[in-house]
Amino acid sequence: MREFMRAYVRIVDKFNHHVGRFIMYGIFAMMAVLLWSSISKTFFLPSLWTLEIAQFIMVAYYILGGAYSIQLGSNVRMDLFYATWSKRRKAAFDSVTVFMLLFYLGVLLFGGLESTIYSLEYGERSPTAWRPYIWPIKITMCFGIIMMLLQAISELFKDIATLRGEKL
Numbered sequence: 001m002r003e004f005m006r007a008y009v010r011i012v013d014k015f016n017h018h019v020g021r022f023i024m025y026g027i028f029a030m031m032a033v034l035l036w037s038s039i040s041k042t043f044f045l046p047s048l049w050t051l052e053i054a055q056f057i058m059v060a061y062y063i064l065g066g067a068y069s070i071q072l073g074s075n076v077r078m079d080l081f082y083a084t085w086s087k088r089r090k091a092a093f094d095s096v097t098v099f100m101l102l103f104y105l106g107v108l109l110f111g112g113l114e115s116t117i118y119s120l121e122y123g124e125r126s127p128t129a130w131r132p133y134i135w136p137i138k139i140t141m142c143f144g145i146i147m148m149l150l151q152a153i154s155e156l157f158k159d160i161a162t163l164r165g166e167k168l
Contacts, residue, residue, distance in 0.1 A: 002161075002166070005157040005160070005161065005168060006168050008153070008154065008157060009154045009157050009158060009168045010168075012150045012151060012153070012154040013071055013151075013154055015147075016067040016068050016071055016147055016150070016151050016154075017068065017071065019064060019067070019068065019147065020064070020065050020067065020068020020069070020071070021068070023060065023061060023064040023065050023068075024061075024065060024068075026057055026060060026061040026064075026065075027061060029057050030054050030057040030058055030061065033050050033053050033054045033057065034050065034054050036050060037050035037051065037054070048128070048129050048130040049130045049132070052126060052128060052130055052132060056132075056136075056137045059137055059140065059141065060137070060140050060144075063140065063141050063144030063145070064140065064143070064144045064147065066144055066145075066147070066148045067144070067147035067148045067150070067151035068151075070148060070151045070152060070155060071151055071154070071155075087162060088162060088163065091158075091159040091160075091162035091163050092159075092163060094155065094156075094159045095156060095159040095160060095163065098152055098155060098156045098159070101152050102149065102152055102153070102156075105145055105148055105149045105152065106149070108145050109142060109145045109146065109149065112138065112141055112142045112145055113142055115138055116135060116138040116139055116141075116142055119133075119134050119135040119138050120135050
């Protein structure tokens with residue numbers, strides 16, 4: 001079982017690290033779109049697509065970067081007591097609270113998959129003047145939630161190893 005956990009942690013962490021490092025440059029894509037939006041509104045006819053593309057890029061940016069954020073431990077915590085605890089106590093606390101995260105992400109994924117299936121079946125479009133299809137961003141969101149689920153399990157394995165006095 002330890003070898004499975006070690007392999008799982010190595011594969012998931014490596015994948016999420018690479019995706020996270022790549023997606024963090026998405027902020028520049030969003031800035032470019034917003035810059036074009038400003039230029040086109042000032043000097044040309046305003047573009048219909050810029051606001052929604054910027055929103056889609058931002059959604060992809062934070063949802064695909066979520067697993068990387070969990071991996072780095074940069075997610076939000078109530079640090080009142082947590083910062084003073086030992087590594088072992090933190091691991092014990094995290095190994096319990098990760099189940100709440102897994103439940104939340106599971107419910108989020110369930111709703112996201114149903115919404116994505118609906119969007120694909122009926123060709124759902126945005127109600128704006130540009131009217132882009134919605135399914136690509138919904139698929140991106142489901143993929144990001146799956147990545148966060150996998151990373152949360154990886155963090156659980158790391159916490160279990162810490163409690164056992166091992167290192168993965």
